[in-house]
Amino acid sequence: MDLSDFRPAPNQGGNPALYEVENRALDPRGLVLDAMRTSAPWAGRTLLDLGCGSGFWLPGYAGEAAATIGVEPDPALLPLARERDPRARVLAGSAEHIPLPDASVDVVHARFAYFFPPACEPGLTEALRVLRPGGALVVVDNDQRAGQFAELLAQLPWAEKRDPGRATDDWWARRGAERTEVMSEWRFDTRADFEAVLRLEFPAEVADPWLTAHPEALGLSYGYLLFTVRR
DSSP states (O other), rough: OTTOOOOTTTTTTOHHHHHHHHHHHHHOHHHHHHHHHHHHHOTTEEEEEEEETOOOHHHHHTTTTTEEEEEETTTTTHHHHHHHHEEEEEEOOOOSSSSSSOOOOOEEEEEEESSSSSSSSHHHHHHHEEEEEEEEEEEEESHHHSSSSHHHHHTTTTTTTSSHHHHHHHHHHHHHOEEEEEEEEEEOHHHHHHHHHHHHSOOHHHHHHHHHHOOOSEEEEEEEEEEEOOO
């Protein structure tokens, strides 16, 4: 399979161990998972975690799904995902190249993986190809309007300065997606972990002033968006 169009993620691909710390800190009350479950239940069904990274979420999915499959293009992360849980099958592939037959899964999850409009139509087409009739793709993205994480995103050079998030919302709406907002948080055990992760996700000129202004913080408020497309 030709994955020459793959580009590694700078956060998880650059520092898998620290990204593990980040995963443990996000959404401590499971609000995002609850919303994903409501949008597309996977108990007793076949679930594909598309862009599964090091496989952090695979054990939780495998505990409920009839079959759990991870697909990941990064050769550095594939071994970690394959060792995560023997109940999950992990394959090399990408959003544009899913190594599964047509109509072979019930639910596809993509958490911060690939689906950043407008240049993600090929991956959407491929995800719909592998879904069975009645199945659903659930994409988890950042809410650029709500929460302290969104305030940090707004300081990045690529951030939309006028009506942030509108272009993404409109792209998904044109494809019939259901949009769900979830307000959650990051919550870390130590200040050192929080500082390290914030600097993983943001350049120093963005992260450091925020950390200085919030010297006691062990986390921040974090808004998520779920986009669900049904087959």
